[in-house]
Amino acid sequence: MPYIGRATVTAKREFARNMVSITIQCPAVAQESLPGQFVQVRAWPGPGTAADPLLDRPLSVAGVDKQKGTFELLVRVVGRGTRLLASVPVGETIRVTGPLGRGFLEAAGAAGPSILVGGGVGLAPLKFLAEVLTAGGHEVLSLVGARNAAELPPPGELAGKVQVATDDGSAGFHGTVVALLEQMLTMVVFRSGRVPAPVVYACGPTPMLRALKASATLLGLPVYLSLEERMACGIGACRGCAVRQVGPKMAAGEVKMVRVCHEGPVFAAGEVDLDA
Amino acid sequence: MPEMTSSVAAFVGGDGERSPALTLPAGVDLTAKLGRLTLKNPVTVASGTFGYGHEFHRFYDISQLGAVMVKGTTLHPRAGNKPPRVVETPAGMLNAIGLQNPGVDEVIRTELPWLVSVGATAIVNIAGHSVDEYGEIARRLDSVPGVAAIEINISCPNVDQGGMAFGVHCPSAAAVVSGVRRATKLPIITKLTPNVTDIGEVARAVVDAGSDMLSLINTLVGMVIDIERRRPVLGNTVGGLSGPAVRPVALKMVWDVARQVKVPIIGLGGIVTAPDAIQFLLAGASAVSIGTANFADPLAPLDVIEGIAAYLAAHGHRGVAEIVGAANPGFLGSRP
Known part of the structure; x- marks a missing residue:
């Protein structure tokens, strides 16, 4: 309770x-x-x-x-x-x-090497996740995005390895965190046999999640997203924060809604419609 | 509003600081008799604000409530409207959920047995696209164990077909009620929309058509525009306004309807506290529903039950019925 x-x-x-x-x-x-x-x-x-x-x-x-x-x-x-x-x-x-709500690792089912992608207040759940994963001995790389250097959290706030990306190039990678992720993954082949493929966890604005879903799907990585939607009750009663479920589990023509506050806020990227 | 009666001032809740169990004074009978529907107390929870009860049962035993009006239930499952579905407004909120529900058969199969298992009194709110559909839903619910009454929703502003379209005209409202009346022996509550010129006229029409009681009000139609994106915030463009902002409007409508029909009234619209609820009882409602307040304080109904009991005790009343309509000189209903 x-x-x-x-x-x-x-x-x-x-x-x-x-x-x-x-x-x-x-x-x-x-x-x-x-x-x-x-x-x-x-x-x-x-x-x-x-x-x-x-x-x-x-x-x-x-x-x-x-x-x-x-x-x-x-x-x-x-x-x-x-x-x-x-x-x-x-x-x-x-x-x-x-x-x-349901957390990242409950949605993913297991913990392992992970890439965390986010920015702004989206860092809040990722900060907690980075702590739990590193404490469990898992490798964590966080990709933190911001408009500029001044909006980045000070170094050391996130457990594990951190790389930053800024829209104006004033710190770290010049571009979005999703572009940074793409660049990294094209250089590093995770599925070389010995390194298990990492799971990507993300929280941030919907356009970022949408871009991430598209590129990570392309790269074949499992992606879990923490969604944000306008809520009234936050406990599952009002059905105000519902998003449409999609993906292979759905029958043809079946329409099913899931609540960000209750079944989420974390969903597998392929399981929810981000375009509604 | 004048100074709050001191006897209930202590029961203004909403801060989440209370026990999940009720503490009631001795010597006060909270039973609410609404014709042939008897509730253990006059505090119910409004359809659409309580799901099917699971979410709140995590916080307190929902069998303590007078009744649970379950989420608007349709013949077939409905996915509801596209997001955003809710937006906060001054002292209120707009919603345009669009009657998301699993359909009546699933409600009968899983939700009602669960409500029975926890001892809750269930009132099923029903919505249809046609008179026949309302009748069919009622027929399927007629002999289902644990259904205390049917609440006919002819007042949902958030669906294209059915809903409020039936409730704004007397003939269509009466036709739906007659259809449901033929389909079930269960007590019928008709939930009225405030989005009409004369709510009393619709109230009389549905009572003449066989509604055993009334509940009012459903939400007031409204909207919010995002000035940066230059488009309505809600995915459905418009939604229903609820919360404390609508309370004076709702109270006046209960007051008016109580002077025009003799059947019991369930009053709702922005009730958060016992003093709010008592105003509706004094205006002529035999029971009340807590709606949007459930979102802002999941334990609000418990504060309301206790506060009504304290008010009755402080004023020397033994039962709720003694104060129903007590402030309304034109109250037509009966009172012991």
Whole structure:
């Protein structure tokens, strides 16, 4: 059963430009969360006293400290809800519901050598995933994209190897993370016999996921994507965040919807329609 | 709104800080009698906001609710509308889900037995493309164990055919209700749309056609435009507005309808707290539904049940019926 209740903000720091890391004391979420899962958070009064905003905000768990009973969120201010959340002082409480949804490794079924692709707040679940994979002794390479050098997180934030790509070329590869991935994979042949093919995990804007799905499919790599969709309840009830399921498991003419919040947010790339 | 009655001020919930079990005062009977439908308390959950109950049963025992109005159920499975399907608005939200559901046969096969197994009172909300289809769904549900009543959805604004198209005209609304009436002996609730000139007229028409009770209101049609992309946010262009923003409108409509029909009314529209719900009871609703509030606080219905009980106890009432319509001089329904 997911936790629902108050939890205290114990630390805050700037993670990258326009992105705040918030540490929250909540042993239930810290113990139970898996990389790719999310929590619903509310840093303003309940809907009975104010409905401004009405709904909680869904945010990926960016890491846990099971010993301390804390978990981390990365918040980029994009509107009123995230602004209120980012401005909660240390020591104050917020409401937390979670963990919710299906994580990366549950979707993939097994852990192994992995390539993580993402940028912006998409880094939140990947940061957690990189920690869990490296702790499990798996090789991890993270490809981190940003518009420019200033928007990149400082080195050392992600466990394992990291390569960066910037749109303006001010740091690392000049281009998108998907282009970087393509360039790397054409140079390195993973299926040479001794090196097992890596699994690609990604989280970021839908156009990036779409491009990644196309190129990774071409290269024959298994790809798992964490999707973002507008949500109301975040717990599976409202059917608001449904996306269309596709792929070989579907019968001809069969139309089936899956909920980003419940069956997802992580799906095999070939299993969901990103073009709707 | 004037100062909240002190006896219920403590029951304004929504902060997720409560036990999943109910604490009720002694000496108050919360039973809600809606004609031949008896509910253990007057707090139900609105169709479309509760799925088939699984998601909320993870947080609390849903058999504690007066009833669960299940997701709008159609004859055949429906995938629903393309995304985005929801968007937040001031003190509310728009949805255009489009009646995504597995179809009545699957609901009968899996969802209703599950609801029975957990002890929930299930009311099945049905939607069709034609009068015959509404009748057929009702016929299939008629002898299914665990169906306490049928709620006819002639008010969904998010489907091309059927739905609200039936509910905005008296003859078509009455025709659907008559068709369902012929198909089932189950109590019939007709859920009314607010997107009409005179909701009282539609209410009278469906009662004359055999509806045992009414529920109101469904959502108000609305839209949001993304000014950068210069197109509507919702994949369906328009959606249904719900949440606290619609509450005063809903309350007024319950008030009006309660002066025009004698049948029991289930009031809904933006109810989050017990004080909200009590306003609907005082206006003439015999029971209420919690809808969008479930999304913002999964435990909201429990706060409402407890708050109603506390209000009744504080004012010396032994039962819910004693306050139904108590603020409405023109209330036509019966009260002990």
